[in-house]
Amino acid sequence: MSKGEKITVENGKMNVPNNAIIPYIEGDGTGPDIWAAASRVLEAAVEKAYNGEKSIVWKEVLAGQKAYDQTGEWLPEETLDTIREYKIAIKGPLTTPVGGGIRSLNVALRQELDLFTCLRPVKHFSGVPSPVKHPEDVDMQIFRENTEDIYAGIEWQEGSDEVKKVVDFIQNEMGVHKIRFPETSGIGIKPVSKEGTERLVRSAIEYALNEGKKSVTLVHKGNIMKFTEGAFKAWGYDLAEREYGDKVFTWKEYDQIVEEKGREAADQAQKEAEEAGRIIVKDAIADIFLQQILTRPKEFDVVATMNLNGDYISDALAAQVGGIGIAPGANINYETGHAIFEATHGTAPKYAGLDKVNPSSVILSGTLMLDHLGWREASELIHKAMDKTIASKVVTYDFARLMDGATEVKCSEFGDELIKNMD
Numbered sequence: 001m002s003k004g005e006k007i008t009v010e011n012g013k014m015n016v017p018n019n020a021i022i023p024y025i026e027g028d029g030t031g032p033d034i035w036a037a038a039s040r041v042l043e044a045a046v047e048k049a050y051n052g053e054k055s056i057v058w059k060e061v062l063a064g065q066k067a068y069d070q071t072g073e074w075l076p077e078e079t080l081d082t083i084r085e086y087k088i089a090i091k092g093p094l095t096t097p098v099g100g101g102i103r104s105l106n107v108a109l110r111q112e113l114d115l116f117t118c119l120r121p122v123k124h125f126s127g128v129p130s131p132v133k134h135p136e137d138v139d140m141q142i143f144r145e146n147t148e149d150i151y152a153g154i155e156w157q158e159g160s161d162e163v164k165k166v167v168d169f170i171q172n173e174m175g176v177h178k179i180r181f182p183e184t185s186g187i188g189i190k191p192v193s194k195e196g197t198e199r200l201v202r203s204a205i206e207y208a209l210n211e212g213k214k215s216v217t218l219v220h221k222g223n224i225m226k227f228t229e230g231a232f233k234a235w236g237y238d239l240a241e242r243e244y245g246d247k248v249f250t251w252k253e254y255d256q257i258v259e260e261k262g263r264e265a266a267d268q269a270q271k272e273a274e275e276a277g278r279i280i281v282k283d284a285i286a287d288i289f290l291q292q293i294l295t296r297p298k299e300f301d302v303v304a305t306m307n308l309n310g311d312y313i314s315d316a317l318a319a320q321v322g323g324i325g326i327a328p329g330a331n332i333n334y335e336t337g338h339a340i341f342e343a344t345h346g347t348a349p350k351y352a353g354l355d356k357v358n359p360s361s362v363i364l365s366g367t368l369m370l371d372h373l374g375w376r377e378a379s380e381l382i383h384k385a386m387d388k389t390i391a392s393k394v395v396t397y398d399f400a401r402l403m404d405g406a407t408e409v410k411c412s413e414f415g416d417e418l419i420k421n422m423d
């Protein structure tokens with residue numbers, strides 16, 4: 001087997017050799033089953049798309065239980081160094097170790113490598129069973145901020161010396177007396193920064209411009225959390241106007257026109273902006289947004305939001321288009337070029353080792369990786385094979401239980417079927 005070459009990034013441009021080395025983390029629970037199927041599908045697609053001229057040279061790196069068993073560490077420094085060096089990696093799901101001092105290995109990977117965008121595209125594959133009448137109306141790209149918010153893991157346990165200090169500080173130094181039960185509260189901190197918001201919103205707008213999308217919606221709960229979620233909205237609008245000028249039309253501008261000239265003039269200005277191909281930057285409060293993605297999903301396109309909202313929204317939207325078994329994702333730092341591709345779902349431990357679950361989420365995360373490398377032909381082959389396989393109703397248990405006349409196959413057999421259907 002070829003030894004492979006490194007992907008490099010120079011002046012923001014990625015150089016991808018024909019035999020690119022890609023580190024992978026197999027994952028815990030169902031991870032090994034899924035990875036075995038997914039890696040074969042990705043290899044076959046690259047081989048077929050480029051007649052053997054391109055290939056992926058996998059390089060295993062350790063994290064999770066396998067790492068702990070072999071090295072005594074859940075997330076060895078060597079793993080982080082290797083991903084830093086090789087730029088791009090792909091992973092299966094990882095279990096959060098209980099009492100290991102790390103809240104989540106997945107979150108730690110994103111934070112350590114500063115992978116500030118979690119991009120989760122959500123669209124329907126024809127024939128996939130769905131709980132809604134028109135799943136095909138969903139075609140959204142979720143840009144979830146990946147390094148801040150309540151996910152930063154800054155919290156102190158109820159009853160600890162630390163929490164007593166924090167409560168004392170809040171009450172006596174800050175004069176805050178709103179903690180309802182100060183003696184028995186755990187306390188968490190929610191950092192949301194201008195820099196963090198701006199780089200995330202910038203990546204969402206850049207994507208919308210490059211891909212010809214119509215709108216970017218900032219989703220927040222700013223009516224309640226004014227200086228974190230409210231600030232996210234305000235910074236997002238400011239950035240859109242300052243950096244993108246007449247390429248965008250924002251609802252902040254709309255509100256100003258309403259104030260100065262009335263609603264009719266504002267509606268007219270938005271209509272003209274849409275006709276001129278400007279991207280509409282709007283916002284939605286998170287609770288109503290969760291209703292509207294069900295009732296009128298066509299109104300949403302690119303979505304930019306904070307970490308926790310993005311976590312909830314991505315699972316809710318995944319359910320709308322067939323479930324978590326077919327929901328891909330990518331963690332990306334658009335400035336350094338580092339990226340880790342991973343499914344939206346977790347380790348599904350009750351199915352571990354049964355060769356049962358749907359490998360599509362990791363496979364489609366792999367297609368995002370292929371797109372990122374510029375190997376679009378291979379990615380398209382997989383998408384077409386996925387369409388064909390689902391149309392033939394040969395599917396894993398999660399789809400089979402909701403489809404009439406389906407043939408249920410194992411995780412590995414679904415991979416075989418995809419490879420067979422690549423033409």
Ligand SMILES: NC(=O)C1=CN([C@@H]2O[C@H](COP(=O)(O)OP(=O)(O)OC[C@H]3O[C@@H](n4cnc5c(N)ncnc54)[C@H](OP(=O)(O)O)[C@@H]3O)[C@@H](O)[C@H]2O)C=CC1
Nearest residue numbers: 092093094095096106324325344345346347348357358398
């Ligand atoms: N990025 C990551 O690595 C993530 C890791 N986790 C971790 O995973 C562990 C388990 O979390 P849990 O909350 O149970 O969530 P999971 O996503 O692991 O599983 C929840 C349910 O989703 C369905 N599901 C998950 N994966 C698949 C698949 N590949 N194909 C078909 N259906 C699937 C199953 O539904 P059903 O029962 O209906 O068959 C499963 O019981 C935790 O330790 C958590 O921290 C969680 C999320 C992300």
Ligand SMILES: O=C(O)CCC(=O)C(=O)O
Nearest residue numbers: 096104105106107311344
């Ligand atoms: O890391 C975890 O355990 C959960 C993360 C998660 O749910 C997500 O990233 O969607």
Ligand SMILES: [Mg+2]
Nearest residue numbers: 311312315344
């Ligand atoms: Mg999640």
